[in-house]
Amino acid sequence: MADLNLNELHDTEFPLPEQMHGNVAITSLSKLYNWSRRSSMWPLLFGLACCAIEMIGTAASRFDFSRFGMEVMRATPRQSDLMIVSGTVTKKMVVPIVRLYNQMPEPKYVMAMGACASGGGPFKEGYNVVSGIDKYLPVDVYVPGCPPTPQALLHGLITLQKKIDGQSLANLDDVPWYGVGPSEPTPIPILGPDIIDPRQMDTIRRQAELAALGQPIGLRALPDVPVYKPKPKKAVAAAAVVEEVVVDEEDAARVMELRQAALARKRAYDASKS
16 A cells, blocks of 8 residues: 555545645545456456467566556456457357356456457458457457557557546446346357357247248349440530430330339238238
8 A cells, every 4th residue: 555646546626735645535436446446457367369379478577467457367257357358269169258258247348359359350251250259249448450469458458447447336337237137148159050149049030931931031122223324425625515324225124124023022022921
C-alpha cells in the first residue's frame, strides 16, 4: 500500500486540498471497483497456435505484462478473468473453448489475438477452421497481426483496461453480470460432419426438411431491371449531347419470362409453407 498512488482514484467534483492528495481520495464506487479489476486481470493459460508464442514472449522478462497486474496466468477457468484466444481456432477446438468460457466466473472478458482468431486469417473459409471466434463468443478486444507482436498484445491489454475503466455499476448494460436473474450460458457448438451452432438449429432443421421433400431451400428473385443497350457513339460537332438509350425487345421479353418463372416458383414455395 506504500506504493499506491491515490491520484489514480481521485475522480470527483468535490475539491480536496492539495496537501491531502497523497492520503485521502474521494471517488465513486464504480471507479474503485473498476480500478481493482483492471489491475488484477488473470488470463487463462492456454495457447492455440503461433500467436501463443508471442503471448509467451509478452509474459517474459523483456516485455513483462506483470506490470499491468496480469502475471498470474491461471491454469483453470474457475480462477480466470480474461480469455486470450491466441491462434487458429479449428472447428474441433471451438467446442472446448466455449466450454471453458462458460466455466469462467463473471465478470469475464475475451480477447481475439491475431488474424486467425479475429476472422479466420489465411485459413478463412477452410474446411476445418472457424472464421472468427466472435461467431461463438462475445469478443471485447481484437488484436490484429499474423502473429501480433508483444507490443501489439500489450496495446490490446491496455485497451481492455480502458474499456473496464469506462464501465459503470449504475448501468446494467456495462455490467450485465449484475442484472436480474442468472445469465444464460453460451451454447456449446455441436461437432458433427461440420460445426453446428445450436442457436441456428431451427433454421437448419427447416432447411433439412425442405431438402428431404425435394423443395428448394431458398429462392433468388430476379431484379426488376430491364436490359439497356446504348446506341453506338456518333460524332457530334456541338458540345456535349445526352445520349439516348434503347431497350432491346428480345432481351426485355427474355427477362420478363425469367421473372414470371421465378415468381411462380416463389408462389409455390409460399403455398407449401402454409
